[in-house]
Amino acid sequence: MNKSFALALHTTTSKLDLTIAAIKYDADRCPYAYNIHKQQSWELGRDLSVRLHDCLSVFVGDLSWQDFKFVAIATGIGSFTGMRIGVVVARTLGEQLDIPVYGIDCDTIEARSHQELPPLDRSSSLIAIAYEQWRSQSSTQDFSNWRNVLPIYETD
Numbered sequence: 433m434n435k436s437f438a439l440a441l442h443t444t445t446s447k448l449d450l451t452i453a454a455i456k457y458d459a460d461r462c463p464y465a466y467n468i469h470k471q472q473s474w475e476l477g478r479d480l481s482v483r484l485h486d487c488l489s490v491f492v493g494d495l496s497w498q499d500f501k502f503v504a505i506a507t508g509i510g511s512f513t514g515m516r517i518g519v520v521v522a523r524t525l526g527e528q529l530d531i532p533v534y535g536i537d538c539d540t541i542e543a544r545s546h547q548e549l550p551p552l553d554r555s556s557s558l559i560a561i562a563y564e565q566w567r568s569q570s571s572t573q574d575f576s577n578w579r580n581v582l583p584i585y586e587t588d
Contacts, residue, residue, distance in 0.1 A: 436501045437469060438566070439492075439525070440558040443518030444510025444538055448474045448484060450491045451555035453563065455501060466563055471555060481517050488521070497529055504562030506554070507535040532569070534562035 435454060442449035454469040472491055476483050505522035508515045519535065526533035536558055545557040552560065 435499055437495060437499050438466065438502050438504065438559060438563060439500055440504040440555045440562065441488075441518045441522055442506040442541075442555050442558060443480060443484070443514040443521075444506050444508055445514065446475060446477045446480075446511070448476050448480060448487055449553075449555040450488065451559050452492070452495070453559045455563075465567060466559070468556060468559070471553075480514050484517060484521060497525075500525070500529060500531060502532045502534060502562060502566045504534045504536060504558045506541060506558055507537050509538050532566060534565050536561050 436457070438453045438455060440449075440451040440453070449471070450473075451471045452469040453466040455466045470491070472487075474483070474487050476487075503522045503525050505518050506515070507519065522533050522535075525531070538554075540561060541554055541557045544561050545552040545554065
Protein backbone atom coordinates (compact mmCIF):
# COMPACT_ATOMS: atom_id res chain seq x y z
CA MET A 433 0.00 0.00 0.00
CA ASN A 434 1.33 3.43 -0.93
CA LYS A 435 1.56 5.90 1.87
CA SER A 436 0.46 9.48 1.49
CA PHE A 437 1.66 12.43 3.50
CA ALA A 438 0.95 16.10 4.14
CA LEU A 439 3.51 18.74 5.05
CA ALA A 440 2.95 21.79 7.27
CA LEU A 441 5.39 24.71 7.54
CA HIS A 442 5.05 27.42 10.18
CA THR A 443 7.59 30.18 9.56
CA THR A 444 5.92 33.27 11.06
CA THR A 445 8.04 33.36 14.24
CA SER A 446 11.74 32.97 14.99
CA LYS A 447 11.06 29.24 15.29
CA LEU A 448 10.65 26.99 12.26
CA ASP A 449 7.97 24.35 12.88
CA LEU A 450 7.63 21.43 10.47
CA THR A 451 5.11 18.61 10.64
CA ILE A 452 4.46 15.62 8.43
CA ALA A 453 1.14 13.82 8.74
CA ALA A 454 0.50 10.33 7.38
CA ILE A 455 -2.89 10.24 5.66
CA LYS A 456 -5.06 7.20 6.33
CA TYR A 457 -7.39 6.09 3.56
CA ASP A 458 -9.59 3.97 5.82
CA ALA A 459 -10.75 7.14 7.54
CA ASP A 460 -14.39 6.01 7.65
CA ARG A 461 -13.49 3.31 10.16
CA CYS A 462 -11.03 5.39 12.11
CA PRO A 463 -11.70 8.45 14.32
CA TYR A 464 -8.79 10.32 12.73
CA ALA A 465 -8.10 10.48 9.03
CA TYR A 466 -4.42 11.19 9.57
CA ASN A 467 -1.81 10.87 12.26
CA ILE A 468 1.25 12.95 12.98
CA HIS A 469 4.16 11.10 11.43
CA LYS A 470 6.84 13.47 12.73
CA GLN A 471 7.28 16.98 14.08
CA GLN A 472 10.29 19.13 14.74
CA SER A 473 11.10 22.74 15.61
CA TRP A 474 14.27 24.77 15.17
CA GLU A 475 15.01 28.13 16.76
CA LEU A 476 16.49 29.83 13.70
CA GLY A 477 15.90 33.51 14.33
CA ARG A 478 17.24 35.47 11.37
CA ASP A 479 18.86 32.33 9.89
CA LEU A 480 15.53 31.04 8.54
CA SER A 481 16.34 32.00 4.96
CA VAL A 482 19.73 30.30 5.15
CA ARG A 483 18.75 27.11 6.98
CA LEU A 484 15.15 26.37 5.96
CA HIS A 485 16.02 24.19 2.96
CA ASP A 486 18.57 22.14 4.90
CA CYS A 487 16.13 21.63 7.79
CA LEU A 488 13.35 20.65 5.37
CA SER A 489 15.58 18.22 3.48
CA VAL A 490 16.76 16.50 6.65
CA PHE A 491 13.24 16.48 8.09
CA VAL A 492 11.64 14.88 5.03
CA GLY A 493 14.48 12.37 4.95
CA ASP A 494 13.87 9.36 2.74
CA LEU A 495 10.16 10.02 2.13
CA SER A 496 9.35 10.47 -1.53
CA TRP A 497 8.19 13.96 -2.47
CA GLN A 498 5.67 12.32 -4.83
CA ASP A 499 3.89 10.82 -1.79
CA PHE A 500 2.86 14.27 -0.51
CA LYS A 501 -0.79 15.14 -1.19
CA PHE A 502 -0.84 18.75 0.04
CA VAL A 503 1.20 21.44 1.77
CA ALA A 504 -0.05 23.77 4.50
CA ILE A 505 1.59 27.09 5.31
CA ALA A 506 0.92 29.64 8.05
CA THR A 507 0.30 33.02 6.41
CA GLY A 508 0.52 35.43 9.34
CA ILE A 509 0.16 37.49 11.47
CA GLY A 510 3.82 37.27 12.37
CA SER A 511 7.19 37.86 10.86
CA PHE A 512 6.55 39.17 7.36
CA THR A 513 9.95 38.02 6.09
CA GLY A 514 9.57 34.56 7.65
CA MET A 515 6.08 34.24 6.23
CA ARG A 516 7.22 35.25 2.73
CA ILE A 517 10.06 32.72 2.83
CA GLY A 518 7.70 29.96 3.96
CA VAL A 519 5.08 30.86 1.36
CA VAL A 520 7.66 30.79 -1.43
CA VAL A 521 8.81 27.32 -0.35
CA ALA A 522 5.21 26.06 -0.04
CA ARG A 523 4.15 27.52 -3.39
CA THR A 524 7.25 26.09 -5.09
CA LEU A 525 6.53 22.63 -3.67
CA GLY A 526 2.88 22.90 -4.70
CA GLU A 527 3.76 23.95 -8.23
CA GLN A 528 6.50 21.37 -8.76
CA LEU A 529 4.58 18.48 -7.18
CA ASP A 530 1.23 19.60 -8.65
CA ILE A 531 -0.46 19.41 -5.25
CA PRO A 532 -2.71 21.84 -3.40
CA VAL A 533 -1.27 24.42 -1.02
CA TYR A 534 -3.38 25.75 1.84
CA GLY A 535 -2.48 29.08 3.39
CA ILE A 536 -3.97 29.42 6.87
CA ASP A 537 -3.79 32.61 8.94
CA CYS A 538 -2.39 32.40 12.47
CA ASP A 539 -5.63 33.55 14.16
CA THR A 540 -7.46 30.58 12.63
CA ILE A 541 -4.60 28.26 13.63
CA GLU A 542 -4.70 29.54 17.21
CA ALA A 543 -8.50 29.23 17.45
CA ARG A 544 -8.35 25.66 16.13
CA SER A 545 -5.66 24.69 18.62
CA HIS A 546 -8.00 25.47 21.51
CA GLN A 547 -10.85 23.35 20.14
CA GLU A 548 -9.03 20.19 21.25
CA LEU A 549 -8.18 18.96 24.72
CA PRO A 550 -5.31 19.11 25.30
CA PRO A 551 -4.79 22.05 22.95
CA LEU A 552 -2.91 21.29 19.75
CA ASP A 553 0.43 22.89 18.97
CA ARG A 554 0.62 25.34 16.06
CA SER A 555 1.74 22.96 13.35
CA SER A 556 -0.72 20.23 14.39
CA SER A 557 -3.53 22.81 14.18
CA LEU A 558 -2.26 23.87 10.77
CA ILE A 559 -2.34 20.26 9.53
CA ALA A 560 -5.84 19.74 10.98
CA ILE A 561 -7.30 22.78 9.21
CA ALA A 562 -5.60 22.04 5.90
CA TYR A 563 -6.61 18.37 6.07
CA GLU A 564 -10.27 19.35 6.53
CA GLN A 565 -10.07 21.64 3.48
CA TRP A 566 -8.27 19.00 1.41
CA ARG A 567 -10.75 16.30 2.42
CA SER A 568 -13.76 18.47 1.56
CA GLN A 569 -12.26 19.32 -1.84
CA SER A 570 -11.33 15.70 -2.61
CA SER A 571 -14.91 14.86 -3.55
CA THR A 572 -15.11 17.73 -6.06
CA GLN A 573 -11.48 17.56 -7.24
CA ASP A 574 -11.51 21.37 -7.01
CA PHE A 575 -8.24 21.76 -5.14
CA SER A 576 -6.76 24.97 -3.84
CA ASN A 577 -4.12 26.17 -6.25
CA TRP A 578 -0.67 27.16 -5.03
CA ARG A 579 -1.22 30.55 -6.71
CA ASN A 580 -4.04 31.29 -4.25
CA VAL A 581 -1.96 31.08 -1.07
CA LEU A 582 -1.13 34.76 -1.18
CA PRO A 583 -2.53 36.82 -4.00
CA ILE A 584 -0.20 38.65 -6.32
CA TYR A 585 -1.27 42.26 -6.30
CA GLU A 586 -1.15 43.95 -9.65
CA THR A 587 -1.54 47.66 -10.28
CA ASP A 588 -3.32 49.02 -13.29
